[in-house]
Amino acid sequence: MTKAKIIGLGSYFPKKVLTNKDLEKMVDTTDEWIVTRTGINERRIADENEFTSDMAYEASKNALEDAKIKAEDIDLILVATLTPDYIFPSTACLVQNKLQANNAAAIDIQAACSGYVYALSFAKSLVEQKVYKNVLIVASEKLSSITDYQDRSTCILFGDAASACVVSLNGKGLEIESVYLGADGKMSDLLILPAGGCKKPATLDTVKNKEHFLKMDGKEVYKHAVRRMGEATKKCLEMANLHESDISWLVPHQANERIIDAIAKRFTHLPKEKVYKEVVYKFGNTSASSVGIALDLLKKGNKLKKDEYILLSVFGAGFTFGGCILKNLG
Ligand SMILES: CC(C)(COP(=O)(O)OP(=O)(O)OC[C@H]1O[C@@H](n2cnc3c(N)ncnc32)[C@H](O)[C@@H]1OP(=O)(O)O)[C@@H](O)C(=O)NCCC(=O)NCCS
Structure with missing residues (x-):
């Protein structure tokens, strides 16, 4: 197909x-x-x-x-x-x-x-x-x-x-080889916008209590992010019938350099410069936009060679997580 x-x-x-x-x-x-x-x-x-x-x-x-x-x-x-x-x-x-x-x-x-x-x-x-x-x-x-x-x-x-x-x-472009998606709704309280939905519509109290701002348990989110992104990379490699060593570029969600480094540990063959971090350095965590920006800058920087595989790995509130393998057709 x-x-x-x-x-x-x-x-x-x-x-x-x-x-x-x-x-x-x-x-x-x-x-x-x-x-x-x-x-x-x-x-x-x-x-x-x-x-x-x-x-x-x-x-x-x-x-x-x-x-x-x-x-x-x-x-x-x-x-x-x-x-x-x-x-x-x-x-x-x-x-x-x-x-x-x-x-x-x-x-x-x-x-x-x-x-x-x-x-x-x-x-x-x-x-x-x-x-x-x-x-x-x-x-x-x-x-x-x-x-x-x-x-x-x-x-x-x-x-x-x-x-x-x-x-x-x-x-031509980047062929989508495999995509893995996952979720864990038990953890929804760890990263949340508490008010503004039907459960807590805007009131004077929700505004006073700053419930229209995101709340996060950073330490817990960090642990789950590393675990789930690791699992997601493994799953999408299996789905594409590929091995870690086939991957030329690792593009994790650009939330935190330390999370990226933890995901990269599995990819021992990859030189530092092929673990993408430019977006987290310059733009911080831009949520859904993050891996798309990284892909765009990577492609336009003419760094990708023909037939190279790129692995995206993501994690977010919900919790949601996933991975995707792309092949550069040139
Ligand atoms: C938020 C995060 C950077 C905090 O780093 P951390 O090493 O876990 O730091 P801690 O939360 O343990 O805080 C350590 C200390 O620094 C303090 N601190 C927190 N933010 C600080 C800041 N911006 N500047 C200085 N000190 C700060 C804390 O109050 C704490 O002080 P204490 O020891 O006196 O209580 C880290 O937990 C993280 O990146 N989590 C994942 C967040 C994420 O990526 N979320 C989105 C996922 S899609």
Whole structure:
């Protein structure tokens, strides 16, 4: 069977840079603490009037241009985000309108930081079964809108950005060899936005108690992230009938350099520079957007050689996790 491919990639970064030095003036932290514990140097913050759908639109335009197809050729838009413009309508519908992708169905996917890989799984199946021809995946996050900039344990981690790709049967690009998805709903309390849903609609109390900001048990999340991302890499290697040593590039979710290093331990043959970390250094944790940005920068940096395998590994709130193996067709 012909396999689905990523035929175009794009990303978008807001202009405003928030450095560790800036954060030193906002909370009781230091550049040294942040770099040592996370690897993050700076992150981007969207403008007050710049929203998830706007960043998604910019990243989508870049991906469509890279794929050399028009918006009207897209027949499905999947938007992965945990910071939608609204609870409803979906951000995917807003993006469909901005792009004038009038022939496309549109739906949001909420799998937190694993959203891009979840979307790749759905796009692969739908394209290979010939339900849709060209699927646009967009991951976009305005995490600054749910971050408490008085909470030093979380505000140092997150940033805003978007990434996008076009998945199709035709054309060249990155062939999708295997995708593994997993979830563990027992752990949903460890990383959560407590209020704003139907269980706790906005009230004066929820605002006063800062329940519209994300809450995280960092230590526990860290342990689960390492374990689940490790499992996911193993599962998608098995699904593709490949071995660790076949992988040329490891692109884990860009949340924390130490988590990435822990995942990389399994890949003893890989030189340091083939474990991708540039995104966590420069943009922090951009949730669903993270691996898509890494892929875009990796491809456009002309670093990928023909027939190389790239392994994506992701983890997020829910918990959700997953892995994906891509082959560069050149
Ligand atoms: C958040 C994280 C960086 C914290 O690192 P850690 O080594 O676990 O640090 P701890 O939470 O144990 O905190 C150690 C100390 O540093 C303090 N601290 C926390 N944030 C700090 C900051 N920004 N600056 C300085 N000190 C800080 C803590 O208060 C604690 O002080 P104490 O020992 O006096 O109580 C780490 O747990 C992590 O990366 N977790 C995973 C987060 C993640 O990636 N989430 C998204 C998954 S998709």
